[in-house]
Amino acid sequence: GQNIDQPTEMTATEGAIVQINCTYQTSGFNGLFWYQQHAGEAPTFLSYNVLDGLEEKGRFSSFLSRSKGYSYLLLKELQMKDSASYLCAALNAGNNRKLIWGLGTSLAVNP
Amino acid sequence: EAGVAQSPRYKIIEKRQSVAFWCNPISGHATLYWYQQILGQGPKLLIQFQNNGVVDDSQLPKDRFSAERLKGVDSTLKIQPAKLEDSAVYLCASSSDRGWYEQYFGPGTRLTVT
Numbered sequence: 001g002q003n004i005d006q007p008t009e010m011t012a013t014e015g016a017i018v019q020i021n022c023t024y025q026t027s028g029f030n031g032l033f034w035y036q037q038h039a040g041e042a043p044t045f046l047s048y049n050v051l052d053g054l055e056e057k058g059r060f061s062s063f064l065s066r067s068k069g070y071s072y073l074l075l076k077e078l079q080m081k082d083s084a085s086y087l088c089a090a091l092n093a094g095n096n097r098k099l100i101w102g103l104g105t106s107l108a109v110n111p
Numbered sequence: 112e113a114g115v116a117q118s119p120r121y122k123i124i125e126k127r128q129s130v131a132f133w134c135n136p137i138s139g140h141a142t143l144y145w146y147q148q149i150l151g152q153g154p155k156l157l158i159q160f161q162n163n164g165v166v167d168d169s170q171l172p173k174d175r176f177s178a179e180r181l182k183g184v185d186s187t188l189k190i191q192p193a194k195l196e197d198s199a200v201y202l203c204a205s206s207s208d209r210g211w212y213e214q215y216f217g218p219g220t221r222l223t224v225t
Contacts, residue, residue, distance in 0.1 A: 043154070098156065098159065
């Protein structure tokens with residue numbers, strides 16, 4: 001079957017570091033997306049990992065291990081505006097290039 | 112580059128009424144997606160178009176939902192008749208056939224069925 005698991009909620013403090021984990025099981029896996037979604041808004045792209053390893057982009061980094069079916073999103077120097085839902089999605093690169101979405105992790109950043 | 116456009120942004124209807132949503136994808140994007148997102152959940156794919164052909168509609172409740180993309184550009188999603196459980200945000204996204212297949216989302220339509 002195809003499945004994405006990520007924690008439902010996380011809480012962190014402003015200025016701290018938080019890691020949001022995602023595990024996946026999907027056939028035809030071809031990469032892992034992370035999207036950010038603020039309340040009442042559409043998801044916006046954060047990162048895409050297709051190879052194993054860490055991709056760093058400013059305060060946000062994303063890691064992928066294809067052999068373990070595991071990814072994480074690392075947020076450094078947390079700001080209040082980082083309070084949002086973080087969605088993990090696995091790309092199935094078969095005929096339709098379908099994204100398998102997780103339920104999202106709601107992150108609350110407290111002062 | 113203009114983003115994905117959707118209208119209306121908000122809609123309130125009574126159950127058993129019909130409603131239609133419109134989406135205009137990013138210019139040149141061949142693939143268009145309609146998602147349903149219930150509060151606190153991830154997006155659920157309803158239908159995926161490649162140009163004007165349907166690639167995946169396995170989760171579309173075909174007894175009440177329909178969608179079309181006649182000229183391979185704009186798309187409409189219709190619900191007839193609506194049920195209370197259809198209350199959700201309906202997101203349209205588009206992606207290019209090249210590169211990472213990153214999906215770009217429109218602002219969504221928040222539907223409330225009373």
